[in-house]
Amino acid sequence: MPTTLRCSTSRHLWLSFPICVLTILGACSKEQPIPEQQGMSSLPDYPAVPRVTVWVHGTHFWFNKLSKTIRGQDEGLHSAATVPENYLYRWLIADKLSKMNPTEFPLEHFHFFCWSGQLSFEQRQKAAERLAGDLAQLQSAYLKKYGVPPHITLITHSHGGNVALNIATQENKTAIDRLVLLAVPVQQRTVSYIHDPIFKKVYSFYSTHDFIQRGDPQGLYSETEEEKKVQQKKPLFSDRTFPATPSSLVQARVKFKGPGPFHVSYLFSTFLSCLDAMVKNMDAARERDCHHLSFKITKAAIIDMHDKKTST
Numbered sequence: 001m002p003t004t005l006r007c008s009t010s011r012h013l014w015l016s017f018p019i020c021v022l023t024i025l026g027a028c029s030k031e032q033p034i035p036e037q038q039g040m041s042s043l044p045d046y047p048a049v050p051r052v053t054v055w056v057h058g059t060h061f062w063f064n065k066l067s068k069t070i071r072g073q074d075e076g077l078h079s080a081a082t083v084p085e086n087y088l089y090r091w092l093i094a095d096k097l098s099k100m101n102p103t104e105f106p107l108e109h110f111h112f113f114c115w116s117g118q119l120s121f122e123q124r125q126k127a128a129e130r131l132a133g134d135l136a137q138l139q140s141a142y143l144k145k146y147g148v149p150p151h152i153t154l155i156t157h158s159h160g161g162n163v164a165l166n167i168a169t170q171e172n173k174t175a176i177d178r179l180v181l182l183a184v185p186v187q188q189r190t191v192s193y194i195h196d197p198i199f200k201k202v203y204s205f206y207s208t209h210d211f212i213q214r215g216d217p218q219g220l221y222s223e224t225e226e227e228k229k230v231q232q233k234k235p236l237f238s239d240r241t242f243p244a245t246p247s248s249l250v251q252a253r254v255k256f257k258g259p260g261p262f263h264v265s266y267l268f269s270t271f272l273s274c275l276d277a278m279v280k281n282m283d284a285a286r287e288r289d290c291h292h293l294s295f296k297i298t299k300a301a302i303i304d305m306h307d308k309k310t311s312t
Contacts, residue, residue, distance in 0.1 A: 050142060052109045052150040055093050056131070058158025058183075060117030073114045075127075077134035080110040087112075092267055093155075101276055109150070111138070115163060121189060121221065124159060128166030135167075135174040153178040157266055158213070159185060161204075168196035175200060180279070182266040183213045185238035195246045202249040203282050205266070206240040209255075212263035214238050245291045250282040253308060257298035273300035281305060 054077070073083060080094045089112055098107040113134065115127035135152065142150040154176055156164045161184030167173060181204040194202060206213060219236035241251055254261055256270065265271055274297045285293055285307065296304035 048146065049148050050109050050146055050150045051104065051106060051153070052111065052138070052142070053094075053097070053105050053153045053155060054111045054113055054135070055089055056113045056154060056156040056160035056163055057089060057115075057117065058156075058160045059119050061119075073112065075114050075116065076130060077138060078112045078114065080107050080112065083112065093272070096269060096272055097275075100273055104276055113160075113163075115160075119159070119216065124163045125166050125169070127163045129170055131163060132167045132170040132172050132174065135176075136172050139174050149175075151177050153180065155180040155182070156184065157182045158263065159216070161185075162187065162190050165190045165193040168193035168198060173198045177201065178203065178279075180275075181205065183207070183210050183263055185213055185216045185218075186240060186242055187216070187218045187238050188232070188234050189218070191239075191242060194242055194249055195244075199248060201283070201286070202246075203279055204242065204249065204251045205254050205278075206251070207254050207261045207265075208240070209260050210240075210263045210265075213240055247286070247291075250286050250291050250293065252278060252282060252293045252295055254278075255294070255296045257296065257303070270297065270300060274302055277302055 073087065080090060080098075083090050085091060085095075094105075094107060094110045094112070097105040098110060113127075113131050115130065116123050139149050139152075142148070152174070154164050156179070161179075161181040164176070164179055164181075165184075167176070175198050177200050179199045179202045181202065183206060184204065214237045216238050217236055218238055219234045223234070242249060245251070254271070256265070261271055274295070278295055278297075281295075281302075282293060285291070290307045292308040294304075294306055294308050295302055
């Protein structure tokens, strides 16, 4: 059943202004230089198994769409080798991650999944259907070329994480070795998908300074027929953390030495240069049955880490 907002589009204009301001502030913030690969982790040795990374962007608001470097790609999966070098996520994400650790994030196996970026449950569901199909085709192509399925890492930002979680509802599923969720708005409609076995390992990062993560008012959307039958009260805003933790999931609160990270901070070097090391530590935490960590990072280095007893 189509989902519509109970209020008019004009009632959501209050969201656009603070998001725009924070986006501009984050984009103008001074980045820390990416250090050499000292201390960076890597996956266990998978001989001849290609390491594929897929970046899934979040919601694109009207001010994002003004730039061709953001909206310039057609919907679907694109290899980093086929997109222009000035494509925003190419130089901002793929080039930096591959430079930081070319073994872990090889540029020749880096892809971008582009979708409408609209703030809509239906659009995210539609994007998930396309993503599931594209990943199945990608796996078939790698099987044909390399004789083995690729090791797939999905790195998602904001509602790109909900696009990825919606893969669990698709019939044509491809196993995701690692699902990395950066500031995903945790919503009632997709929260249970985190338990789907197609997601072998899940890493969810959040910050208490990130107000946009919670800003999508899920409680203002009309309910589906299934939701009406359940009669479960829906919170007004999105959450930061998943309430139930499957064995595959580790959540991590991230703090900077100063303010942040904010919603766009996950796209810049200070966070990205620590991502690989944080994932390694989260893997170690999972082994000791710890599923919630806290990191403090600065100047592209982890300066403090400890287990969290409860969610924040």
